[in-house]
Amino acid sequence: MENAIEIKNFTKLFGEFVAVNNVSFDVKRGEVFGFLGPNGSGKTTVIRMILGLLNPTSGSGHILGYDIMEDREKLKSRIGYMSQKFSLYEELTVEENLDFYGGVYCIPKNKLKEKKKEILKMADLWGKEKLIVSNLSGGWKQRLALGCSIIHEPEILLLDEPTGGVDPIARRQFWEIIYKLSKKGVTILVTTHYMDEAEHCNSIGFLYYGNILSLDTPNNMKEKIIDGNIVEIKSDSTLKAIERKPTLEDVFVFLVEREKSKKEVTK
Ligand SMILES: Nc1ncnc2c1ncn2[C@@H]1O[C@H](COP(=O)(O)OP(=O)(O)OP(=O)(O)O)[C@@H](O)[C@H]1O
Numbered sequence: 001m002e003n004a005i006e007i008k009n010f011t012k013l014f015g016e017f018v019a020v021n022n023v024s025f026d027v028k029r030g031e032v033f034g035f036l037g038p039n040g041s042g043k044t045t046v047i048r049m050i051l052g053l054l055n056p057t058s059g060s061g062h063i064l065g066y067d068i069m070e071d072r073e074k075l076k077s078r079i080g081y082m083s084q085k086f087s088l089y090e091e092l093t094v095e096e097n098l099d100f101y102g103g104v105y106c107i108p109k110n111k112l113k114e115k116k117k118e119i120l121k122m123a124d125l126w127g128k129e130k131l132i133v134s135n136l137s138g139g140w141k142q143r144l145a146l147g148c149s150i151i152h153e154p155e156i157l158l159l160d161e162p163t164g165g166v167d168p169i170a171r172r173q174f175w176e177i178i179y180k181l182s183k184k185g186v187t188i189l190v191t192t193h194y195m196d197e198a199e200h201c202n203s204i205g206f207l208y209y210g211n212i213l214s215l216d217t218p219n220n221m222k223e224k225i226i227d228g229n230i231v232e233i234k235s236d237s238t239l240k241a242i243e244r245k246p247t248l249e250d251v252f253v254f255l256v257e258r259e260k261s262k263k264e265v266t267k
Contacts, residue, residue: 004029004156004187005050010059012045019045021210022059027189027203032182034201034218035191042210043191044084047160050189051081063156077105080154084161086145088133094120094144095129098151105152112151119147122177139170146177150186157181159190163197175200 005027012020020042027033035043048054050061052072061068066075088097098119102112120126123143133141142162150157159178163171175197182188190201198204199218206214206221214221235241 002028004031004064005033005189006062007046007050008060010046010049010061011057012042012049012054013057018210020049020056023205023207023210023212024059025205025212025215027187029187030182030185031202032178032188032190032200034198034204035189035207036193036195036198036204037191037207038193040209041207043207044160046207047081047158047189047191050158051079077152078155080149080152080157082145082149082157082159082162084164086141088141088145088148090134091132093130093132094125094136097133097144097148101148101151107152115151115153119151122180123147124173137170138166139173142166142170142174143177146174150181155186157186157188159188161191161193163192163194171197 003026005025007026008024010020010023011018023042023046025033035046037043045054049056050063050068052068052075055069063075064078068075089100092100095116098116099112102115107115116129120129123140123146125140125144125147128136128140133144136144146159146162149159163174166174178188178190178200190197192198201218203215203217204221205212214224216224233241
């Protein structure tokens, strides 16, 4: 079986409002598939339908060959999910959160001990086991939430805007973990509205108000949509950067949180 995820003509109506319109896509095993689209374009709705939390109005989906509607129970232990809000228990420690999710998936004690060690190292949280989650920075919380979502070693990982609200360094660290998981054969579907993140994916679906406008590799998509070269200008001053516009056909501004180290910022 080459495709881990196969979605055919997903449509979701809320009353008369069409949130998702006839969306179809496949994700190959071990691939990182990015769902790119602005807020409200239907990304979360698609993920909720894949998870079986929402019934599609029409259309069908298969994961690892199982029907997402009929085989929900079989799929539960094979899918990991990280929501935008991180789903952590803020008043518990790092280790207690991992123990909790280990318990939810009924992971045997010895196996859980081994998994916790692996996740703490992977997430750069080694030595922080006893810290209360509410005291952690956004990046640490994000990596812990990812750890909790993979404690049961899922083959499919669904990440809904996992990097929202964390600084660029933490985002980069997070993507390094995503690559490692993908190399191990985990199939990953990640939603984002950051263009630069979409570029890290093997293929992208561009969703716009419920419709898939394009489905391709990042490079092909850029070539098809944009005629000419793309230049990235990093600047402390948006105005200074835009002043260069005469030599450019169009400019898109992306604001990123300032990194602690300014080494990479060029004027
Ligand atoms: N339960 C619901 N009832 C009514 N409308 C809904 C419901 N869930 C989502 N919507 C609407 O469907 C559209 C798609 O929402 P969705 O959350 O899937 O978008 P999104 O791309 O994930 O955006 P965001 O990044 O803001 O989460 C939005 O207009 C939203 O208001």
